[in-house]
Amino acid sequence: MISLGLIWAGGGSEKASQNSPLLLPTGTDRSVASGLKGVRQSMLLLTGPVYFLAQTPYALASSVSDITSDRQSLLQQRDQLNAQLLGMKEELLRLRFLQAENTRLRQLLGSKVQLPGQATIAEIIGVPPDPQRAAVILDKGTADGIAVGYAVVDASGLLGQITDVSANTSWALLVSDRNHATPARINRTGVRMIVGGIGSSDRLVVEDLPVSTDLRQGDLIETSGLGGRFPVGYPVGLVSSVESTESSPYLQASIAPSAALLKVGHVLIISPPSADTLAPAVQSVDVNEGES
Template sequence: MVVDARFAVLKPVRSQMGLVLMESYWITDLPQRLWQGVAGQFGSRTELIAENEKLKTEALLLQGRLQKLAALTEQNVRLRELLNSSALVNEKVEVAELIGVDPNPFTHRILINKGERDGVFLGQPVLDARGLMGQVVELMPYTSRVLLLTDSTHSIPVQINRNGLRAIASGTGNPERLELRHVADTADVKEGDLLVSSGMGERFPAGYPVATVNQVIHDSGQPFAIVRAIPTAALNRSRYMLLVFTDSRTPEQRATEAAMAQEEADRKGTSAAPAAPANATTPAAPANDQGTPSAPTNAAPSSSAPAQPSATPAQPAATPEQPRRP
C-alpha cells in the first residue's frame, strides 16, 4: 500500500488486475440481468392491456389535434396577409430579435440585434405580437438596449379603451404588473378594462395595447384609487419583436398626399387610354379625304411609308368633282 501510494510502479499490475476482475464483475451481475430479462418477458397481462388502452387514447387525442392543423394553417395564412398589409397603415415596422437580457435584477432592459446602422433611433417604440414592450434607450452600431414598460423608472401615457379616460401607467419593477398613478377614487375604472397608448408625448404611437386592468382598490380615506394592470405583451417570453418607425406627417398631410397620389394615378390612366387610337393614323386619312380632297394630297408626302396607299383612293374622289366645277 505504501509503494502503491507513493510510487507508480504498481500501475501496470493494477491495470492487469482490473482486466481479470472485470470477468468476475460480469459473472456476479449475471443473476440480476437474468432476473430482469425473465421479468420483462413474463410481464403482467393487465399492465400491458392498460398501457395499450392508454396509447390508444393518446393516439386518438393526437389525431383530433391533427385535424385542426388545416384550419390553423389557413388562419396563419390570413394573419400573414394581414401583417403584409402594414404598408397601408401610418407606421412602418422592422423585425428584431432578442439577444441578451440585463442581469441587474433592479432594471428591466433587454438587448436586440438592431442598431444605429439599421436606422434605429433613441426613443423608438418596441412591441411584440400582443402589445407595447418598451422603448430604445441606448444605441450601438449593430445592437440596441430596450427599456421595458415594467421598469421602475419608466412611465407611459395611456387611456382606457372603453371610455377614453387618460392616465399614466408606471412600472413597478415586477415584470407582471403596472400601476396607474393618481387616478381619482371616483374615476370610471373597472377590472378587465384595456389600456392603450394615448399618443400623448409623441413618443409612443396611439392605439397600441399596453395592459389590462386586473385590480381596482377604492379607499374612502384616500383621494386616489389603487389601480393595477397586467401588461399585454409577453415581456419575459417574447423572442422576436417589432421596431415601429412612426410617420411624422400630420393627418392632413397624409390625406393630402394620398389624394395627390390618387389624382396622379387617375391622370396617368386617362392619358394612357387615348394613346392607343392616336397611333392609328391610317384610317384617319379616308375621313379627311371625304371632307377636303386636297388635304390627303398634302398629307401623303409628310406621312410615313404605310400611309402612302391612302393617296391612291383619293384620286378617284377628285374625278367626279371635276364636272361640278363648271
C-alpha cells in the first residue's frame, strides 16, 4: 500500500512540474495511470512462469513427436520444404526487381521511400481463457527489442498488435477483438477504409464505407500503412460478402481474416516502418513535364 502510494505521489509531482498549473488535475491522473502501468508491467514479468507452465504439456507433446517421428516422414517433410523454398526463392527474385523498380519510381515522384521494419520471430505461449478476448501471449519482450504498438503477422496475414509488454513476454491484441481497428485499403482499387473486429475469429467488418464504393466479393484487403502502426501491404483478409440496403448509406461488408487467428504456433513481430527522406535534388523533379 505504501509503495503504491509513493509511486502515485512521486509520479504526480513530476508531471505537475512539467505541466502548467491549469492542467494539474489531468497531469496527476495521467501519472497515476502511468504509475499503475509500471506496476502492471512488473507484475506481467511474474506471470511469465505460470504461462510457461501451462504451455508445458504442449511443449512435451511436440518434443515427444519429434523423437518418435520416423525417418521416412522426415525425408518426405524435407522434400516438401525444399520444394517450398525453391518457390519462395523464385518469388524473392521477382520481389527484389519490383522493390528496386518501386524505389526508382518513388524517387521520380519525389515521395518518401518506406523501409521495412525489423522482424522478430516469437512463439505463442498462451491464450487468455475468456473466449470474448481475442488476444495471445508471446514469448518475446523488451529484452528482445519489442515495444507496445508493434505489428504481429503470421505466414498468411496480419494477426494484431502488441498492447502490453514485459521483459520477456508480451500481449498481442488480435484484429478480431472488439477493440481493434485496422487502417486498410482495397488491393484492387486502393480505396482506404477501417476494418474492425467484432469478437468473432472468422469475420471482420468494414466500417463506414459509402454504398458507392467499388467493393466486390473476393477483393483482397491489405494494410494501408496509414497511422504508422502497421507496415503497408500486409493482407488483412478477403471480402466474403457485400450488402447494401436502402435504409443505410453505408456498405455492410464482412471480411474473412487471412491470418490463422485460432492457431497456436510461431508469429513475426514487426517494428513500425521508418521513413527515409530523399535528397532535395531528386525531390524537385516534376513528373508532369514529360506529358506536356
